[in-house]
Amino acid sequence: MSESTARDTDTQDTGSGQASAGRRGHLLSLPLDHAGSDREPHSYERWMVAKLMRMAGSPPLAFTLWNGDRIEPDTGSAQFTLHLEDPKALYALVANPNLAFGDLYAAGRLTVDGDLPDLMETLYRAVHQASLKWPRWLEAIWRNHNPRSTGIAEAKENIHHHYDLGNDFYRLWLDRAEMQYTCAYYERDDLTLEQAQLAKLEHVCRKLRLRPGMTVVEAGCGWGGLARYMAREHGVMVHAYNISHEQVAFAREEAKRQGLDHLITYVEDDYRNISGQYDAFVSIGMLEHVGKDHYPGLSALIKRVLRPNGTALLHSIGRNRPMLMNAWIEKRIFPGAYPPSIGEFMSICEDGDFSVLDVENLRLHYAQTLSHWMERFTAHEAEVADLYDAHFVRAWRLYLAGSMAAFRAGSLQLFQVVFTHGDNNELAPNRRHLYDTPAAPEQP
Amino acid sequence: MSESTARDTDTQDTGSGQASAGRRGHLLSLPLDHAGSDREPHSYERWMVAKLMRMAGSPPLAFTLWNGDRIEPDTGSAQFTLHLEDPKALYALVANPNLAFGDLYAAGRLTVDGDLPDLMETLYRAVHQASLKWPRWLEAIWRNHNPRSTGIAEAKENIHHHYDLGNDFYRLWLDRAEMQYTCAYYERDDLTLEQAQLAKLEHVCRKLRLRPGMTVVEAGCGWGGLARYMAREHGVMVHAYNISHEQVAFAREEAKRQGLDHLITYVEDDYRNISGQYDAFVSIGMLEHVGKDHYPGLSALIKRVLRPNGTALLHSIGRNRPMLMNAWIEKRIFPGAYPPSIGEFMSICEDGDFSVLDVENLRLHYAQTLSHWMERFTAHEAEVADLYDAHFVRAWRLYLAGSMAAFRAGSLQLFQVVFTHGDNNELAPNRRHLYDTPAAPEQP
Numbered sequence: 102m103s104e105s106t107a108r109d110t111d112t113q114d115t116g117s118g119q120a121s122a123g124r125r126g127h128l129l130s131l132p133l134d135h136a137g138s139d140r141e142p143h144s145y146e147r148w149m150v151a152k153l154m155r156m157a158g159s160p161p162l163a164f165t166l167w168n169g170d171r172i173e174p175d176t177g178s179a180q181f182t183l184h185l186e187d188p189k190a191l192y193a194l195v196a197n198p199n200l201a202f203g204d205l206y207a208a209g210r211l212t213v214d215g216d217l218p219d220l221m222e223t224l225y226r227a228v229h230q231a232s233l234k235w236p237r238w239l240e241a242i243w244r245n246h247n248p249r250s251t252g253i254a255e256a257k258e259n260i261h262h263h264y265d266l267g268n269d270f271y272r273l274w275l276d277r278a279e280m281q282y283t284c285a286y287y288e289r290d291d292l293t294l295e296q297a298q299l300a301k302l303e304h305v306c307r308k309l310r311l312r313p314g315m316t317v318v319e320a321g322c323g324w325g326g327l328a329r330y331m332a333r334e335h336g337v338m339v340h341a342y343n344i345s346h347e348q349v350a351f352a353r354e355e356a357k358r359q360g361l362d363h364l365i366t367y368v369e370d371d372y373r374n375i376s377g378q379y380d381a382f383v384s385i386g387m388l389e390h391v392g393k394d395h396y397p398g399l400s401a402l403i404k405r406v407l408r409p410n411g412t413a414l415l416h417s418i419g420r421n422r423p424m425l426m427n428a429w430i431e432k433r434i435f436p437g438a439y440p441p442s443i444g445e446f447m448s449i450c451e452d453g454d455f456s457v458l459d460v461e462n463l464r465l466h467y468a469q470t471l472s473h474w475m476e477r478f479t480a481h482e483a484e485v486a487d488l489y490d491a492h493f494v495r496a497w498r499l500y501l502a503g504s505m506a507a508f509r510a511g512s513l514q515l516f517q518v519v520f521t522h523g524d525n526n527e528l529a530p531n532r533r534h535l536y537d538t539p540a541a542p543e544q545p
Numbered sequence: 546m547s548e549s550t551a552r553d554t555d556t557q558d559t560g561s562g563q564a565s566a567g568r569r570g571h572l573l574s575l576p577l578d579h580a581g582s583d584r585e586p587h588s589y590e591r592w593m594v595a596k597l598m599r600m601a602g603s604p605p606l607a608f609t610l611w612n613g614d615r616i617e618p619d620t621g622s623a624q625f626t627l628h629l630e631d632p633k634a635l636y637a638l639v640a641n642p643n644l645a646f647g648d649l650y651a652a653g654r655l656t657v658d659g660d661l662p663d664l665m666e667t668l669y670r671a672v673h674q675a676s677l678k679w680p681r682w683l684e685a686i687w688r689n690h691n692p693r694s695t696g697i698a699e700a701k702e703n704i705h706h707h708y709d710l711g712n713d714f715y716r717l718w719l720d721r722a723e724m725q726y727t728c729a730y731y732e733r734d735d736l737t738l739e740q741a742q743l744a745k746l747e748h749v750c751r752k753l754r755l756r757p758g759m760t761v762v763e764a765g766c767g768w769g770g771l772a773r774y775m776a777r778e779h780g781v782m783v784h785a786y787n788i789s790h791e792q793v794a795f796a797r798e799e800a801k802r803q804g805l806d807h808l809i810t811y812v813e814d815d816y817r818n819i820s821g822q823y824d825a826f827v828s829i830g831m832l833e834h835v836g837k838d839h840y841p842g843l844s845a846l847i848k849r850v851l852r853p854n855g856t857a858l859l860h861s862i863g864r865n866r867p868m869l870m871n872a873w874i875e876k877r878i879f880p881g882a883y884p885p886s887i888g889e890f891m892s893i894c895e896d897g898d899f900s901v902l903d904v905e906n907l908r909l910h911y912a913q914t915l916s917h918w919m920e921r922f923t924a925h926e927a928e929v930a931d932l933y934d935a936h937f938v939r940a941w942r943l944y945l946a947g948s949m950a951a952f953r954a955g956s957l958q959l960f961q962v963v964f965t966h967g968d969n970n971e972l973a974p975n976r977r978h979l980y981d982t983p984a985a986p987e988q989p
Contacts (some may be wrong), residue, residue: 159796217849226968288975421967434846443901444891451866454677457887460904465972481548511900523865523955524670528909531732538979 108524136358138167138187143507146188147172149195156239157198158231160223166191179221181215182305189213194212197241203503205430207496217498218475221506229512251392257344257392259303259437264345268324270488274477279326280351282513283386283416284467286540293545294473297466302330307382307535308459309412311335315380318342318406320372325352325365329392332356332364340379341486342372375402381410388417389438393445400452410527412519413455418467419516421444426501450520459519459532464508471505548764557944574681581732582611582631590632590961591616593639601642602675604667610635617726624667625659639711647873647947652941658844659878661942662919685829693881695836701788703834703881708789713766714932718921723770724795727830727860728911728959730984737989738917741910744985745885746774749827751979752903752963755779759824762786762850764816765831768797769809776800776808786816792839819846824855844896854971856963857899862911863890863960871947878944884957894964903976908952911959915949 150164163179164172167187173179178516185191192211193201205211213220232240249259275282278295283537284298284303303325311317311334322328325348331337342347349369356362372387377411382403391399403413418440425431426438441449443460450457478501479486486494507513521528594608596618607623608616617623634654637645649655657664671819676684693703710722719726722739729741730748749771755761757780766772766785769792775781787793793813798932800806816831826847835843847857862884869875870882885893892903922929922945930938951957965972981985 229968235627286870286975288977290974304694361577421898444895445890447888447891451886451888453863456865456908456958457904457960458906460901461976462900462902464900465970465974509970511970513899516901524673526909526955530734530909531730532905532976533732533980536977 109403111526112198129378135187135188135362140188140267142166142170142188149191151175153195153198155420156230156231156235157224158227158329159292159305160227162220162223165434180523181213182211185212186210186212188521197428198229200428203496205431207433207497209491209495217502218253218472218505220508221503222509225506225510225512226359229510231400234510249431251390251395251437255437256371259435260345262436263434264323265347267345267488268351270485270497271324272473273481273484280324281326284418284463285470285473286463287466287469288540292541294470294477296541296545297470298326299330299471303334303540304535305385305414305416305517306331306335308414308517308542309381309383310529310534311337311381313337316340316377317381317383318375318377320375320382320384321390322348322367323386324348324350325367327357327383327385328352328365328367329356329359329361332361333359337364337381340368340375340377341365342368342370342375344369344371373398375400375406378406378408380408382407382411382413383416384414385417388415388446389435389440392437392439393441396441396445396449397452400449400455403455404453405447406523407522409522412458414519416515416517417441417446419443421511421513421514422451424448426532427507429501430500433496442483443514446516446518447493450518454523456523457518457520458528461517463515463517464513467507467513468505471501472532473504475501492502547899558815563876563899579631584632585634586610588616590635593635595619597639597642600679601668602671602673603672604671606664606667624637625657628658630654630656632833641872644872644876645812647877647940647943650943651877651936652911652937661946662916662949662953665947666953669950669954669956671854673954693875695834695839697817697882699881700815700834703879703887705789706880708730708767709791711816711932712791712795715768717925718918723774724768725770726767726863728907729914729917730907731910732911732984736985738914738921740985740989741914741917742770743774744983746771747984748776748899748979749829749961750775750779751960751984752858753824753827754978755781756975757781757891760784760821761825761827762819762821762823764819764826764828765834766792766796766811767830768792769811771797771808771827771829772796772811773800773803773805775841776805777803781808784812784819784821785809785914786812786814786819788813788815817842817846822850822852822855824852826851826855826857827860828858829860830862832859832890833879833884836881836883840885840889841895841896844893844899847893848897848966851966853966856902856965856967858961858963859890859893860959860961861885861890863887863956863958865958874924874944876948877940887960889959890960890962894962898967899964900962900967900970903964905961907959907961908955908957909965911957912949912952915945915952917937919945919949 154160154174157176159175161174161179162181162183165173165182165184167185187210190205193205202211249255251259264308267415271282272282276294276298279302281301284301285294286301287297288300290536292300317331317337317339319328319339319341322343325341328339331339334457346369349367352367356365356367407413420440420442423442423445426440431438447457478497482494502517558605585915598604598618604620605618605623606625606627607621608849609626609628611629614750622838637649647657657753695703715724720742721737722743723746725742725745728745730745731741736744752758757777759781761781762773763772763783763785769785772785775783790813793803794810796811800809818887847987851857864886867886867889870884875882889964891901922941926938929941
């Protein structure tokens with residue numbers, strides 16, 4: 102969908118935002134407000150735009166204001182143009198750039214000429230460079246927000262907000278193999294999304310050194326694809342935990358359909374209630390939702406449920422250094438989300454006296470995964486608008502494009518960390534077994 | 546050499562310890578002191594032994610005292626026997642078990658029946674388990690010592706103490722391929738020490754993705770083997786830094802002999818004085834000597850000397866959680882040594898805003914390396930005694946056996962960490978290139 106089409110859609114949307122706000126909780130904000138959009142901009146408003154661009158590291162982008170006035174970048178020529186549709190949009194952007202950019206884009210009050218992921222990558226890189234020279238107060242203002250709690254009750258609400266949007270919605274653009282809503286593994290760069298997601302599942306199984314008859318516990322199992330893959334391809338018994346009601350219902354049905362229900366128990370419960378002992382502990386894409394305060398608890402849990410010679414694997418979005426989640430993503434898309442820095446990630450292992458065996462960073466694999474998701478999402482925007490509305494389409498378009506950009510710009514990382522109890526000597530002699538044969542199936 | 550032979554050697558050594566103490570700096574301490582070894586032990590001395598064993602987690606070992614009295618372990622039967630040759634040895638052991646064990650063993654005042662690495666592994670595992678339940682004051686007493694500084698002046702002295710012991714000494718028991726005094730890589734478990742050390746060098750080169758014509762800077766190059774391997778096998782130009790005079794002299798001569806001196810510059814200088822910019826930064830076994838306080842400086846240095854798309858690799862002994870170096874090793878063998886925990890290791894990467902690409906733990910490879918070293922060392926003990934004396938032989942026997950035990954028991958780890966600048970997108974697509982062909986040469 103071209104950006105001009107997106108702008109056309111926006112105009113059909115006037116007023117409908119408020120009606121759906123209640124239904125989607127915190128997702129909606131900054132509804133259309135065109136007050137003042139018929140007046141000339143003041144000179145200090147043009148100055149504010151220029152100031153904002155310098156704070157953001159002078160990226161190569163121009164602004165056009167509500168009356169058509171154009172403000173070119175300080176340096177070089179513009180590769181992108183941002184349109185501010187009304188004066189209040191400018192004030193919102195200046196007051197809280199990080200949060201307002203997303204809200205205004207989703208509301209159709211800030212529109213974009215140019216490739217959205219490219220623009221976002223350019224912005225991320227410019228802001229990152231600029232932020233290295235920022236005074237503390239600016240860093241504090243730019244990043245400041247209060248992420249939601251991830252206690253047991255709040256976690257359920259946070260997860261419901263995102264993962265219970267409806268299986269029909271996710272089916273439109275996730276892979277058709279195992280509905281994986283996490284980073285795929287492109288062991289070859291020509292893999293389809295389906296192949297790369299299956300390659301990820303196989304890569305994880307190899308890292309866990311699964312053998313038939315082993316027992317595995319999975320924390321945060323999504324639609325249950327990894328559990329089914331492990332049971333089907335490696336003959337293990339899986340207990341898989343998830344607090345998303347819709348996902349668990351889907352997972353159970355699918356396991357039954359595939360005749361795997363005797364090997365898999367899907368438990369609709371918080372990971373903190375995992376009991377028993379297992380040969381492997383695995384969690385793909387849950388740590389982002391655990392929250393830093395709960396890392397010691399997670400560590401103690403793994404310590405308790407992992408057998409003496411067991412292997413654990415945590416797969417999570419991460420950071421090169423500690424930083425709050427992007428405010429807009431945390432508030433509107435992923436409440437409570439916090440990707441750990443590599444050091445915070447390691448604190449989970451240190452707390453449990455675990456031995457870290459292997460860390461792999463799949464950052465650019467996530468950029469590629471998001472590129473595949475976005476291709477499909479874009480092709481289905483009309484259906485998404487039917488399920489929700491145009492505001493929702495824009496918000497998710499920005500979320501996918503911004504995430505792709507963040508992985509490309511190095512703002513986000515993807516860490517797979519393998520570890521075991523500190524005194525376990527039953528280790529793989531080396532990592533060759535991960536690469537003996539292709540992990541992806543040959544058929545796309 | 547059997548332990549009974551070792552005890553025979555000890556007796557020839559009486560009094561010679563003092564004479565060589567000055568020559569080797571802090572290496573020597575607790576010289577022979579047999580005062581009181583003709584008297585009966587007091588009952589509270591037997592109680593002290595029992596108490597010490599309980600503090601150490603009740604390992605399956607018996608003590609015999611100077612008069613032949615035997616004290617069995619609380620639980621089960623003894624697998625090892627420790628002989629205390631005089632009453633003062635007991636008091637030293639109780640006052641500072643960690644330091645005195647090594648000093649007494651080296652002085653011949655504590656001797657061992659049973660396999661020394663096995664005994665040490667048993668001790669490490671027992672003490673580790675016990676220490677989880679220790680009160681804080683006991684932990685503090687057990688671990689307490691003040692590691693030496695690693696400032697520029699002190700570093701030179703620290704390194705001289707260990708690495709300038711003489712190339713003739715190290716040649717007796719290190720590999721004959723490239724004199725590697727760091728962990729080898731046993732990609733197959735039947736590799737010779739020479740094959741495994743060359744496999745390590747190749748594994749490191751593959752992780753750095755070396756191509757002919759690239760430039761590499763190496764911090765702490767030992768006898769220069771990695772630099773020669775990189776130049777010879779991968780056609781790169783290397784600047785290799787080391788503050789050990791004897792090692793640099795050896796390295797230069799060897800490079801000349803191999804006709805590689807046009808590709809390699811060995812610089813006798815501190816790593817903190819590295820200048821220029823390079824495609825790769827590598828350091829094998831130096832981080833242990835850098836000291837925690839100097840990690841931010843190392844991080845800033847790598848940031849400065851690594852080209853925008855360059856790759857860095859740090860290979861170092863490490864820990865699962867922060868802990869001081871064993872006091873005896875730090876005081877007598879490796880002044881200033883401190884192996885970082887995985888979290889402290891990652892702080893180097895976080896400080897520099899680096900992206901961690903790959904962490905591999907080669908812990909059991911180091912146990913195997915040490916086993917090979919110890920085999921050769923044991924075969925050459927008589928020559929080592931000729932070069933130094935029996936005290937030195939015992940100290941190094943204990944150091945090698947204790948290190949092997951520490952890697953087996955999980956007290957020490959070996960981390961290879963690969964990282965790059967946070968905004969570098971020229972990354973290897975995955976890690977398959979490390980495993981395409983064997984890293985070790987076929988000929989042993």
